[in-house]
Amino acid sequence: MPPSPQKSGSGIHIGRVFGIPIYLHTSWFIIFALITLSLSQQFRSQHPQWTNAQHWWLGIITSLFFFGSVLFHELSHSVIAKHYHIPVKSITLFVFGGLAQISRDPDNAKQEINIAIAGPISSLFLAGCFWLIEQYAHGGEMVIAAAKWLALINLLLALFNLVPGFPLDGGRILRGIVWGITKNFARSTSIAARAGQVFAFFMIIFGAWQALTGRWIEGLWTAFIGWFLLSAAQESFMQVAFRDGLVGVKAVDIMSKDIPTVARDISIEEYFQEVLRTGRRCHIVTGAGTPVGLITLQSTRSIPREEWNSTSIQAAMMPVSRIHWASPEEPALGVLQRMQSEDVNQMPVISDGNIVGIIARDTILRVLQTRLQLHHLSGQ
Numbered sequence: 001m002p003p004s005p006q007k008s009g010s011g012i013h014i015g016r017v018f019g020i021p022i023y024l025h026t027s028w029f030i031i032f033a034l035i036t037l038s039l040s041q042q043f044r045s046q047h048p049q050w051t052n053a054q055h056w057w058l059g060i061i062t063s064l065f066f067f068g069s070v071l072f073h074e075l076s077h078s079v080i081a082k083h084y085h086i087p088v089k090s091i092t093l094f095v096f097g098g099l100a101q102i103s104r105d106p107d108n109a110k111q112e113i114n115i116a117i118a119g120p121i122s123s124l125f126l127a128g129c130f131w132l133i134e135q136y137a138h139g140g141e142m143v144i145a146a147a148k149w150l151a152l153i154n155l156l157l158a159l160f161n162l163v164p165g166f167p168l169d170g171g172r173i174l175r176g177i178v179w180g181i182t183k184n185f186a187r188s189t190s191i192a193a194r195a196g197q198v199f200a201f202f203m204i205i206f207g208a209w210q211a212l213t214g215r216w217i218e219g220l221w222t223a224f225i226g227w228f229l230l231s232a233a234q235e236s237f238m239q240v241a242f243r244d245g246l247v248g249v250k251a252v253d254i255m256s257k258d259i260p261t262v263a264r265d266i267s268i269e270e271y272f273q274e275v276l277r278t279g280r281r282c283h284i285v286t287g288a289g290t291p292v293g294l295i296t297l298q299s300t301r302s303i304p305r306e307e308w309n310s311t312s313i314q315a316a317m318m319p320v321s322r323i324h325w326a327s328p329e330e331p332a333l334g335v336l337q338r339m340q341s342e343d344v345n346q347m348p349v350i351s352d353g354n355i356v357g358i359i360a361r362d363t364i365l366r367v368l369q370t371r372l373q374l375h376h377l378s379g380q
């Protein structure tokens with residue numbers, strides 16, 4: 001599966017490889033159980049002479065090797081990304097395989113292609129290794145059975161990921177190629193995402209056909225993966241539209257110059273009344289005319305309600321030294337990304353030590369929405 005800049009790591013933390021935290025999503029346990037079950041049945045029908053315990057144990061061990069293979073695939077994307085100094089936040093194993101979360105898009109087409117192609121190459125490499133084990137593990141019947149399946153599944157993993165539609169690795173390679181030729185990142189993403197949507201639709205239709213011709217489980221499964229790919233392709237399409245909508249917009253263009261202030265000697269209760277009266281949820285706290293901190297309605301929640309009367313807002317404010325701030329010339333998209341990663345809704349804009357404006361996260365989204373609508377109206 002593809003490296004993705006979306007979402008943060010979730011699930012159970014199982015360890016670190018090359019400094020990258022590895023997570024198991026809860027959906028992983030379902031697929032692990034299903035694969036183990038189906039492998040045990042397969043081994044039972046192929047080797048009825050083995051004991052029940054042998055079927056089960058080999059099923060479990062082969063499943064673990066399969067997930068090890070998926071992890072190896074994701075790690076290979078991650079290692080190349082890190083080589084280009086693109087940080088990898090986490091790797092999560094979930095129902096459809098793995099997801100390496102790289103923190104940003106690559107800088108150029110060559111990086112994109114190399115990061116993407118590392119995955120299928122690593123799966124092909126594993127397929128070759130397991131094939132060699134199958135060929136040369138004389139006498140080890142159980143080893144041969146497991147290696148045979150692992151060689152096939154890694155080959156399928158490589159081929160499936162090479163389908164040239166976003167968000168699969170092949171879609172990223174396609175994007176890299178189109179990007180290299182056209183020098184247009186947005187256009188290449190849109191082409192790769194369209195190809196991904198076509199492939200996803202094809203999988204959903206094929207799955208429905210399988211289900212209608214009596215192969216219920218395979219059909220549902222195929223359609224389900226198709227549906228997952230479709231939503232992922234649409235999401236990447238949206239992200240680029242989003243990025244495009246904010247091109248050329250700077251912090252100074254979207255900040256509000258009207259900066260509400262409160263004096264630092266008022267109580268939290270008084271501040272709360274001020275918020276109720278004015279509807280403003282974020283204020284600069286001043287002492288002797290200079291800013292000393294930032295207070296928001298949200299930050300008052302750290303103080304119990306019954307202490308609001310007797311507590312100064314200084315106890316709840318964020319002191320100036322810890323405020324995340326933007327400079328007026330900073331690109332709006334970068335500001336939005338920082339607000340998301342630092343989980344703040346307001347960010348003051350500071351120029352030469354003075355607070356010159358304030359940016360709210362919803363303002364950026366409104367600007368974006370308006371620009372996208374205008375873009376749409378002008379028929380571009």
Ligand SMILES: [Zn+2]
Pocket residue numbers: 001002003073074077119120161169
């Ligand atoms: Zn991949």
